Amino acid sequence: MSTLALVFDFDGLILDTETTDFQSWQEVYRAHGVELRLEDWADCVGRPAGHFDPFGHLERLSGIRVERAQIRVQRSARMRELNLHQSVLPGVRDYLREARELRLKVGLASSSDRAWVHGHLGRLGLLDYFDTIKCVEDTGAHKPDPAPYLAALDTLGVPPPRAVAFEDSPHGVAAAKAAGMLCVAVPNSVTRRLGLDRADLVLDSLASVPLPELLARFDGTRQQDK
Secondary structure (H helix, E strand, C coil), X not given: CCCCXXXXXXXXXXXXXXXXXXXXXXHHHHHCCCCCCHHHHHHHCCCCHHHCCHHHHHHHXXXXXXXHHHHHHHHHHHHHHHHHCCCCCCCHHHHHHHHHHCCCEEEEECCCCHHHHHHHHHXXXXXXXXXXXXXXXXXXXXXXXXXXXXXHHHHHCCCHHHEEEEECCHHHHHHHHHCXXXXXXXXXXXXXXXXXXXXXXXXXXXHHCCHHHXXXXXXXXXXXXX
């Protein structure tokens, strides 16, 4: 039973916005004389924006009220600046090109909003590689809920066992596995210190294993599971 579709996460997997998000908040905290620890930040990776209140956390650590509106504007500008210097992560373009050559269907499932995802993909010249893109507006759900993946697969017309998900975070891996998919985890500098043991395979980068080799490995696994 062969793979029919690939479904990619966006943040931290195609573009390392997870690291820039964390870095921009670290800079804010340090400007107030305190540190934002990865342990405190980690659980919000892949979660909705309201899951963790960085302003409240900052105020508790620093013991002072902060200018939230001013920080919000400055941090957003800083994150945009950092993202503009980010390249597409290694191996991503090759996987997308090879998927097209292999006539695989390609989807994207994200907890982020459509303007964010489409804007970056368009800027990076990747938008046309995807047969479907599902964002939070499409499902109203955030990972680890499997809804983003199930919505993408429904549009692609591919059953979960014949698709492979690509993720960078524990919540993303949990979403893909709950959807019934095989999952490859490719951690970034933030998520590599988190637990990704539920993934079927963990790679340092997509550049480390060519797509045909990876698919052959998973197709062999499906045969053994019959």
